[in-house]
Amino acid sequence: MIHLILKRLLWMMPTLLAISFISFALIQLPPGDYLTSYITALEETGESVAEEQVEALRQRYNLDEPFFIQYGKWLNNLLPFGFTRQDSGSYLWMYSEGGVRSFNWPGFKWPDFGMSFEWNRQVVELIGERIFLTVVISIVTLLFTWALAIPIGIYSAVRQYSIGDYAFSVLGFIGLATPNFLLALIFMYIGYSVFGVSAGGLFSPEYVEAEWSVAKFADLIAHLWIPVIVIGTSGTAGLIRVMRGNLLDELPKQYVMTARAKGLSPWTLLVRYPVRVALNPLISTIGWVLPGIVSGSVIVAVVLGLPTTGPLLLRALQNQDMYLAGSMVMLLSFLTVIGTLLSDILLLWLDPRIRYEGKA
Amino acid sequence: MDSILTIENLHTQFFLDEGTVRAVDGVNLQIPRGKTLCVVGESGCGKSITAFSILQMISRPGRITDGSIVLHREEGDIELTQLPPDGKQMRRIRGAEVAMIFQEPMTSLSPVHTVGSQIAEAVRLHMRVDKREARARAVHIMERVGMPDPEGRYAQYPHEMSGGLRQRAVIAMALSCRPQLLIADEPTTALDVTIQAQILALMRELQAELDMAILLITHDLGVVAQMADEVAVMYWGRVVEYGSVERIFSAPQHPYTEALLRSLPGLHIERKSQLQAIRGSVPDPFQRLDGCAFHTRCDECEPGLCDTGQRPLLHAIETGHLSACLRRKERPSDG
Ligand SMILES: Nc1ncnc2c1ncn2[C@@H]1O[C@H](COP(=O)(O)OP(=O)(O)O)[C@@H](O)[C@H]1O
């Protein structure tokens, strides 16, 4: 098993490299760059920008360098090892200001995601301040989805074609078919008119800037259910179908009969055998949760005004905020790959059949 | 005859949208204590459903609609069809007093649990023992059914074993609580001939050791010849002939039994006669037939007698030999 995991880890490397290259290329693809659009925007408001100032900015962010050099520097900054940045934009192969050739050896360092042009802040900071709430929402949504979908899926399979099964199917398809943003609007309306919760955001206005306290936490809980339901609904509906289908496949199998002929009670039998087997394919979906943490439900987050990473990514892409967008796309892909690996390992651990194939 | 189980007038039906399937349509059967009763018949004649009915493991849309199944225990008789199918009493009987093994050794064990744990689970369900004791007993029975290295095999998964070994494991599980009746539904059909012989020999051996009755379902008359004390021949949901294995092979009374014997290589009494498939095919299960259900395929069918009225009941040809043929009832000397 260790062998298998190591092999998978090794295979990840070229994948990640390829992803980073494509991410970077995509960011560079649209004509122009951040500075051009920045200058245009400024000029539209009537301000003029000095040529020298623009040139200085170009120099600083290597915008005039060839594509591959830009990519190389960007990658070097992202990696936790490689060449350290001496000052803004200078590496070992450059002369430092005094004209003395400074040289630094490659080694371990903190990854540097660069600056966001638009926010004029470190990318790490921008993502960092939003990642906590994003993770909270993602995990709560995941738990909500599973806690709802698995029991309903089991019920629907065991009572196939019962009234309950049909009712859940209809609800499920409505859930799947309703666009998330519409659901978001509906829930905002309900939240505001029935529960008096301020529409949008994760906090009431008075708590947005406040320090963490019990009251702020309670306020978070009061707001959290709307995004969780909005984001979780379609996932829940989908998962119910998957769980129901998986279990229906397992129920008529011989081993279920064998276990029943042993004298197990219906409930123990159900949970210990067919459900246990039917859950395995769901495990492979866990991998998708990780990338969801970054990109998760961008539109819902925009509509609900959630302080999560989704809207940040959207804006960065729209504005060609290169370092921010690049870092996030990269992070996204990275998490996808890691997530897939994690769910594979989990599956390997849970399903002896796969373990066996791996050995053979 | 001292029986462990008596089935009377059993009807099990499946209620489908297309109509009602009379899978078991008036079966009468007695399973002798400590002996092997083989149930034979073409596929689809209701052998498996009869077996599942005994354990009350008929799932929707099927249901036992009539008849009785009485288990004769030392503590007294118990009517199984009167018990709630998944109630406590029925569950205590399943696996402990009446155990069952199935046709497909490849799929009859859970793929995600170790073989040993599945055997130990049966032990823990029916015997008051702790985990360690259950494990020890499981290992012991695995050794008893001839699994090499039972300690090592305990932690293996089904897919790590051959078909023969798996069927041994299934037998170990079924016998772990020393049942009085073992129902085996085509236990060797999916196995190689050599493995099949080994498994059958093992079953005989354990039967003697545990003094247990076996209800062996098969469509293979070779297996019958090897295993049976008594034979019940089923056709279209009913037993059409019942007798000792010697009588069935040497003096079959029902045309269907004769046809079955003729269709089997090397077993027929007149060795030179040609192998013959049974004419026609099994009638559609939704159909209702008057008279003897076999009349559509029977060479001796007598219009006006065989194709009208109720389905014929078994009648005694001699002690312990019963047949349901309407014609030979009239002229038993023909037999
Ligand atoms: N779950 C079911 N639903 C509908 N019909 C069934 C079901 N199980 C068995 N039957 C029908 O019952 C009849 C007897 O089946 P079975 O006892 O399995 O035959 P066999 O003698 O081959 O074991 C067949 O006609 C079969 O189609």
Ligand SMILES: [Mg+2]
């Ligand atoms: Mg069968």
